[in-house]
Amino acid sequence: MTPDPETTPVVEIVRREEFSSAHRLHSDALTDEENRRIFGPCNNTHGHNYALEVVVRGAVDRQTGMVMNLSDLTSLVQEKVVLEVDHKNLSEDVPFLQGRVATAENLAVAFWERLQPDIETFEGCRLHRIRLYESQNNFVDYFGPGPAAARISSASS
Ligand code: NI
Secondary structure: OOOOOOOOOEEEEEEEEEEEEEOEEEEEEOOOOHHHHHHHHHHHHHEEEEEEEEEEEEOOOOOOOOOOOOOHHHHHHHHHHHHHHHHOOOOOOOOOOOOOOOHHHHHHHHHHHHHHHHHOOOOOOEEEEEEEEHHHHHOOEOHHHHHHHHHHHHHHO
16 A cells, blocks of 8 residues: 555664775876875775665555565665675775775765665665765765755755
8 A cells, every 4th residue: 555645654764884995095087196195195095994874764664664674674785785895995896886986975876876776676665865984973975866966056056
């Protein structure tokens, strides 16, 4: 049964996963000197203990009381992201990151692209946010391609 949007509560569920990876901030579009100037010590290979939060928004199913089974979300995040990046060099070893500078911003976008199609197959669920902590105090949020672009253009008009 299709949930009634007037009466069905909408809830965000969150799965957090941690992984440890190496990376090097380096753009092939820049010279070695420019890379060193822009990225500083991050132009050298080094590592982070990352934390990834995947937020799914959806209606609470009347029968199950769930938006999406968290064990399904956990399996998806582990299979599509964590197993691919944990204990790897993100700048060299991960096929879906090839050609992208391994910044937290680009990682969040790439993880969204990996997870979004599978999450949409669960009825009434959509991927709402990817939050990626690169360290305790540094993190990025990605809300998908549409809304972010709309927010920037509305802020500048
Ligand atoms: Ni780094």
